[in-house]
Amino acid sequence: MRPRKPRLRTVLLAANLLLLALPLGGLWLLRLYESALVRQTETELVAQAAVIGAAYEAAWHGGAPPAPGPGWAPRAAVLDLAKDPVLPPAPDALAPDRPADPRALAAGATLLPVLAAAQRITLAGMRVTDAAGIVVASSGGEMGLSLAGRAEVSAALAGWPAAVLRDRPPQPGVGSASISRAAPFRVFLAHPVMEGGAVIGVVVLSRTPASIDQALHGKRWEMAGLAAALLLAAGVLALVIAYTVSRPIEAVAAQAHAVAAGARATLLPRTRRSAVREADEMWAAIQSMATTLEYRADYIGAFAAEMSHEFKTPLAAIRGALELLADHAAEMTEAERATFLSQAAADVGRLDRLVKGLLELARAEAPLPRGEEDCDVAAVIRGLPMPAPVALEGEALRAAIPAERLATVIRNLADNIARHAGPGATGQIAWRRAGAQVVIEVSDDGRGVSPGNAGRIFGRFFTTARDRGGTGLGLSIARSHMATAGGSIDLMPGGPGARFRLVIPAA
Template identity: 35%
Template sequence: MTRGGRQPRLRTVLAVLAVVILLLPVMVIYRVFETELARQTEAELYAQAAFIEAAVVMALADERVRQAELGKQIRWRRWAASQGYRKAPAEFSTGGGEFNPVPLTIDPTRQPLLGVPRYPEPVGEQPVDLLIEAAGLRVEPLLRRAQLRTLASARVLDQWGRVVAATNERRGVFAHGMPEVESALSGRPASVLRARTEQPLPGGLWRKSLTTVARAGERTVYVGYPLIIRDRVVGAVVLGRTPRNVMKALYDRRGRVLASAALALLAAVFLAWLVSVAVTGPVSALVRQSRLVERGDARGTRPVSSPVTAEIRQLSDALARTAETLGRRDGYIREFARNVSHEFKTPLTGIRGAVELLGDYGATMSAEEHSNFLANIAGATDRLERLTADMLELARADIVVPEQQRFVLGELLDEIRERYAGRGLRVDVEGDALDAGISMKSAIADTIVANLLDNSLRHRASRVVVRALALSGERIEVRVSDDGPGIADEIADEIFTPFFTTAADSDGTGLGLAIVRSYLGRHGGEI
């Protein structure tokens, strides 16, 4: 019986798996490379923000000097108190002069993509920080000139979020509702990812994933960096720049990338070939071996010569043992069928002959002759019944499944002793294992002992000794001996052969010992 359809070959499956295994690291490397490019951009923006902060601080100092020359003395503490500057967090205060690098946190694989930043116009009259306003005027030309090289947009904000210097927008607009701005104005640096355009990504996970890769260059890294003088936050610097495109970066390093890809491809091909040799070849040999077993070829009992792996060797050995067992079973069935035919033929022939004689000459027979023929028919029928019953018992013994039932051996032997005492057989029970518990159905154990005692009766024994002895572990040995004639040496090897008997005249079928051996074998015993 074969299944419909066409299944892929194992070599094809292994090749596909090798390609998948090769692609998985590529996707991981792509994501890691993308993250590193984004973080490189973040680090550059923070470095630029630190220089812009220093430029603003110098511009503030120059503005204070200019105001002093005009006769307006500005004292910093009094000015900071009048403006209501926020106190900077201790870890970001610049008063101590210690090294305090900003940790890089940007991660394109985890962070959400925010919208394009918006800078609304002020509504109504807003407070103005004249000192920061003047400093912004001083640093704005520097921002615009630096953008020509760095390509980064930059904005300087006062403490209320008003733009006082910018590379792109006009001054005076506000940067409200942006997390990087709010964090920077509270004294803590922050970074986010924002879209460069208003065009949304298309729906659907697969299309969105492909479009995300294609539009990786349309994401912009924005950082907010606080402007801190002494321990007060006077404003913030906001910078934005698009990270370097992953595909362009790979193209710039195309020589190394192609060499690495070629090496990885060769490694994948080699591994696929190695697995194919280690698995596909032995599996094909197993298939050939199973086909030999299916045809009944004796070569199917020989294990695969080069299994390569332990699992293939175990499977091949199991298949060889199965083929050998099936061969023995097939021979046993053939021999059994031949014996059954022979054993049934004799009584059936006797019955048929008696019936024909009674039919032809029954009217002229005497009563004694008539009774003799009927007795022969009854005897042959009884023998057929015994053969049928013993054959059924042997079939049950061959397929019985051991059950975890326990009984006390001595109690069972006492019951059997009383039963056979009524049949004229004395059974003596002795030994040191009579109290042992046996893991077997008591009915099966009764059948085993009864068959042995029936053999003793058929061979004219009058006394049987059953001795139960404890062995090492949990095993016991039951010895059965009688005062009969014993077993001749020339037939000792044949007594377990089905239908072999030396007591055919005393109703023996030759199946009793075969039943005993089969039951014991199924329960891990032997005789």
């Protein structure tokens, strides 16, 4: 069983898809990495907010440690660039309609130095508000102003932690190596501080995540190695395609040139097997074409030799008769002149029969255009005039052969009965269906075919009735017609007489 190989188009498609997937996959990975940077920043802010919230709660109780809550309450990062919108920049803080909670102001005052020191390390913006959203501690400005109008702060004042992305104007002078981050958005996080199920304050943090450029700058050597690996992979892929596809095709092309230059199929080198079926199929086609061309060349050479031999004898006889008549016609009797003229006329008739037989052989070996390809066997055979007494036996059957070809074959076999079976011989033609085939048997009760001639009767120009006008082309024409129709004709052993068996595919 031959191994199944991919088509050339499959290999090329896979290569193109791979080359397309490399940049697309890179873009997808960069987008995914950008989301990872956002979640990393959010995770950092969650950790900072938890610490600042615990410190605020302790200060709220006058420095006493807060009572631990029931069980664990981890908070994971939730922001995703693919799903979460980037909101407009944060609105300005507004003046409150009432003063801040004094207890919250006292707790916030203790956090001011902590926030200032922490911001030097984290670079995050830090705000702590009371239960109404009024800022009581800040690493920068907005002290005493209200942040309750921001969506994330409003959610935290209701007891729900929140994180959002907000647009950030471009920052001039910020580069890949800068400590300031250049991303076009900023992460805002609001963490509620709870006591007994009530909100006593909100920790509001903001930080710009690292940009792709800054992240890649830190991994520039690793990225350079990845680029080199991709280039190496592309080069190896090109070499593989060249080795598995191009080289076998080039070898097949070289074989085609060798065939065109006259090399014989038996001398062509075997092309090594390739990874795709097209190259193997092309080599097989070249080999088949070379074999066919050799067969045609040998056929034409043998045919030309046989034909020249067949034409040479009657032409020489005609030339001799004409030369004798030209040189000695006056000295000949009337009977002698008539003998030479009748001999020349007989040779001319033989040449005419040879020419007609050759034309019929050429038509038999030429494929017919597709069209009528089947016929009623009984109608064709019963409609032919028989030159000898022939009994017909068979019912209506359709065979996959044009009526004209079948009629020519049967006519030639019937002529053989009249020419070779002997005086008083009779023949029989019987046809029947045998599975997917139609079998026709043509037999006679005459003298039959000698064992010495049995292997030669289908050869061109072989005849035992040359003196009776035989050309030796009838059976050769019949075999060519049968082969063109996908059938066969054979001389069956046994007797009495000759028995031919025709096998044709049923229609």
